[in-house]
Amino acid sequence: MAGQREEQVVDTPHIRILSVGTALPGPPVDNAALARRFGMDALWEQWVDAFIGTRNRHLAVDIGTGEIRASLSGLGETAARRALENAGVRPDEVDLVVMATATPEQLMPATVNVICDRLGIDDVPTYQLQSGCSGAVQALDVAHQMLQTGRHRTALVIGADVLARFYDCDAELAQLPPEQLVNYVLFGDGAGAAVLSTDPGAGRCELVSVRTRLTGLNQEAGATLEWFGPVDRHSERPAATEDYKAIERRVPEMSEETLHELLDDLDWREEDVTYLLPPQLSGRMTRRIVERLGLAGAEEVSCVNTTGNNANALVFFQLERALERLAPGERAIGIAVESSKWIKAGFALEGV
Known part of the structure; x- marks a missing residue:
């Protein structure tokens, strides 16, 4: 129709994952080390192997001394730097940051903003999602949807947790109820990050x-x-x-x-x-x-x-x-x- 503005069709960009970076705190802690530290016998170690099936975990707390040896923001920064380096992306090229964690260092400031400050990222939208095991996918979802709008080109997505903060290194595990005991063998600490891009020629x-x-x-x-x-x-x-x-x-x-x-x-x-x-x-x-x-x-x-x-x-x-x-x-x-x-x-x- 004459005079009527034609609708402009905008293609939704495809989202590429350019790279991933990860970080673990300290050496691996096996089931035997846990058993020794918490005074559990060999049968407990065998129970963990048979019914939980996790052999090692990395902890941000030294269970021998109770000393904190890694922080959530430090692990997140390390993983993010590795992801950016692997992607060949500079911090000033990132225009969106989304982080997921169940264990923020503080209620404020948000850990995502502490990490951005350490990386030298500024003047961009940042989001922190407080969620558990699904949070990493929720963070990917938020970044994916925002990149598809075409308003952003490069996103840094971070997932990190320090669950050892909730350990009581003086606990007597033999006296804990199952819903608390299981946490000592299931969980570990760490961080990961990915760089996402709308560049159609980037990544694999x-x-x-x-x-x-x-x-x-x-x-x-x-x-x-x-x-x-x-x-x-x-x-x-x-x-x-x-x-x-x-x-x-x-x-x-x-x-x-x-x-x-x-x-x-x-x-x-x-x-x-x-x-x-x-x-x-x-x-x-x-x-x-x-x-x-x-x-x-x-x-x-x-x-x-x-x-x-x-x-x-x-x-x-x-x-x-x-x-x-x-x-x-x-x-x-x-x-x-x-x-x-x-x-x-x-x-x-x-x-x-």
Whole structure:
């Protein structure tokens, strides 16, 4: 029609993952070291091996002395610097930063802004998401959506946690209830980061889909982390709890739902998936989940047996391994499940 303005069609940019960087604190702490430190016998060590299946974890606290040897912001800075260097991207070229953590150093300032200050990043939008194991995927989702608007070109996405802050190095583990005891063997500390870009000629991997969903309506929390202030500092509430039985029951089911939702969204078949990045609660749970998902032709990308469950960092340790292997045309599915109020999250990659 004459005089009517024509609609301008703008292509949604494809989002590439340029690189990943990771950081772990201190040497690995194996189950025997935990048993010695907390006065547990050899049967306890065998129980951890058989029923948890995680052999090592890296801790930001020296369990022998109680000394803090790494901080959340320090680990996050190291991982971010490595990701930027691997991508060949300068800090001043980053125009969006998103971070996920369940264990911020302070309520204010946000740890993401402390990390940006150390990196020399300024005058850009920054976001910090407080979430557990699904938080890394939520951060990727936020960055993915914001990059697709075309207003940003290069995003730095960070996931990091220091869960050893919640250890009581003087605890007598033999007297702890299961929902507190399990935290001493499941978790580790660490950080990871990825650089995302809208540059169509950059990188070897496209982030083709990300999805996260809260599914915990009227459900009891499966995990808790408390924040104590001066008024309730001496509360008798435990700092951290884990309903491992509920997690064992629900996480495999939620993982299977997420897998099929991603495949349906993308119109992919199960046999199209080359690599599977499964949830990483523990070595034993990972095996159960992989068996349930039944992607017989997909190669598993896992690291929890050696890193421990370091929460928001874990997805980046898996991504680091996956990017080394992903060839043009190959596809990968990643899944993360958070038990605090039951969030299922997943993402899909394709080699380019």
